[in-house]
Amino acid sequence: MSVGTQLINVKQFTLNIEDGAKEVTTRGVADGYVNGVLSASGEITLDTENFNRIIEEARKVGSYQQLPVFDIVSLGQTVNQKLKIVAYGCKLSISKLIDAASDGGDKLEHTIPYKVTDPRFVEIGGVPYGDQNHLAALGL
Secondary structure (H helix, E strand, C coil): CEECCEECCCCEECCEEEECCEEEEECCEEEEEECCCEEEEEEEEEEHHHHHHHHHHHHHHCCCCCCCCEEEEEEEECCCCEEEEEEEEEEECCCEEEECCCCCCCCCEEEEEEEECCCCCEEECCEECCCHHHHHHHCC
């Protein structure tokens, strides 16, 4: 991934989708569904060398809160399988600032949460998760 002009190598990242679709009932009997709030968030785990790159970008723009949003593109591939996932408009925040053990032997790690903020939301294998007709009706 890249933040500003910095290429950031991550150890691990997660992406969780919260789909607020709910079932509806008529006189106590299931009768379809309605769409609800759609959101996504996750965490990025990285070492200090890569965290320092984010610090440098924050310094350039003035603060961590001023860091620009960015897209996360993940490509998982084995000999016979391939899956591309894209999360658009990811906004970083700081949570687990440092994870250090006193026995040593491991690099320092930092876990940074993010939220997906772009109407394009998430694509899985090139297919949008969100209803594109609904987005068009909203003018997004």
